[in-house]
Amino acid sequence: MTDDDRLAALFSQAAAETPPPPRFDHDRVVATSRRITARRRSAVLGGAMALLVVTGVGVAVGLPRPGGDAVSSAAAPAAAPEAAAEAGAAADAVRAAPVPLGPGTTECAQRQDPQLRAVLEEVLPEVAGAVEAAVTTDCRPGGERGVSLEVSDGGTAGLLTVEYLPPGEPAGPTSGPSAVAATASGGTVVVGSRGEGPGTPAPFADRLDATAADLAPRL
Amino acid sequence: MDESAEAAFEAYFRARRDAVRRTAYLLCGDWHRADDHAQAAFVALHRHWRRIRDTAALDAWMRRTLVRSVVDESRRPWRRERFTDVVEAGAVASATDGVATRHVLVDGLRSVPPRQRAVLVLRYLEGLDVAGTAAALGCSEGTVKSQTSHGLAALRAVLGDTLDDLRPAG
Structure with a gap:
């Protein structure tokens, strides 16, 4: 028996200890996987909604006011730079003063928050x-x-x-x-x-x- | 996942859960944490099941994920393992029978740095050769050889004459 064989036997013997009952099963694994996936999708959806809000602010600023001069589609390109600037300003404002995320609020820390x-x-x-x-x-x-x-x-x-x-x-x-x-x-x-x-x-x-x-x- | 994929995952889970738990146990030395790591690896596998095209590589994927989970956990601010060459008297049991031998080896492995411990477990429990271990850990074969040597030296330093069989290899 080589040294490697003896070591392998020792490790196998150590791993042969009768384990305690597992603390997880297939259903728990699948449920955890689906919960994480759902959280991830919620976070992505939240980010998309935030982007829509910011974009909406910019678009709203660029739209004509009631009673004001109508902006035809042909005129839109001329208004676009201004709207884009407003949208950019709104986005900058959001970026400049973000609300700190702060500590987590779950009972246990989220390792993939x-x-x-x-x-x-x-x-x-x-x-x-x-x-x-x-x-x-x-x-x-x-x-x-x-x-x-x-x-x-x-x-x-x-x-x-x-x-x-x-x-x-x-x-x-x-x-x-x-x-x-x-x-x-x-x-x-x-x-x-x-x-x-x-x-x-x-x-x-x-x-x-x-x-x-x-x-x-x-x- | 569709039903066939879910069934394939369940079959793999039932076939491999105990083996993955045992490997995790030797990697971290604690059944409670071993179950955490094993469960995390299976959850990760379930989430990425559709992306893993080569089903023949599932075991290798799981080994790599499991080792990374254990090694990374040891480096986290909230659970950073400490290693020492000075072992308290009585910290390691003597090997007088099979049960004691198991405990001696597990206790000794706890004193080996995580990366070296992973190399030892992959080589001597999982039976991987140097090339297979290097692939599982994403490092060079030279690194595996040196980590094996350092790991066995660390194990012998802790265990002393308790396990005379331990010899640097590779």
Whole structure:
């Protein structure tokens, strides 16, 4: 028997311990999967609705007032720059004074928080549609928020994580490149990235500081 | 997912749940957390089932997802594992029978850094070779070899003469 064989036997013996009954079954897995998918869709729908509201403000500003001069379709192109400017101003106003997301309100922290992800996609649109990385489901204080995504930055693939820690909870050291910023709600945001393996480049490594800075007023 | 896809997922879940739980247990050393990681991996699999075209690669996908879940969890601000070369007296049981051997190895693995622990579990429990382990972890074969050597050294440093069988390999 080789050393590898002996080690394999030892590991198999260790894993042969009679396990306790599983704490999850097929129905629970499927229900959790569907719940996460529904939350994700709600977040996307919410973002789309917010965009429609902002766009609607801009369009409303560009429309003729009752009793005023009618704007024919032929005149629309002339009005378009003004409407676009108004819409842009409205969007800038929304962007300039965002309402901080703040601590989570669920009983347990959401490790794939749809609201945090929606904010992240605002400041780092390249991660829209990225696959969620696997996270655990054990219960942590609900004030925390997290997002972990399997991302690709050009040809550089890896894991991007964003952690929001509520006021009073300090951020610990991280492995790999990361950026930390104090948020508008008094909490802390930690943006980290790492490549596929040791020594490999981390995606968005040169944008972590800017991402944390952009997230800070929104969280 | 349509009914056939749901049925295929359920069949895979029922066939692989116990194996995935055992791997997760050796990766993290705690059944409670092992179930969390295993469940998270299956939830991720269910969510991405339609995108995984190569069903022959399901096990590899699950291994990679599971290892990433455990390793990443150990790095989170709220659960950052600490490792030490100094083990408290009595922290590791002696191996006098099969049951004790299991506990000794699991206790010892807890003292090995997560990435090295993952390499050891994939190689010696899952039976992957160096190339397969490298593919599962997304790293080079050289990294797997060095992590194996460092991991076994760390394990031996903790266990001392308790398990004389442990030898660096690869």
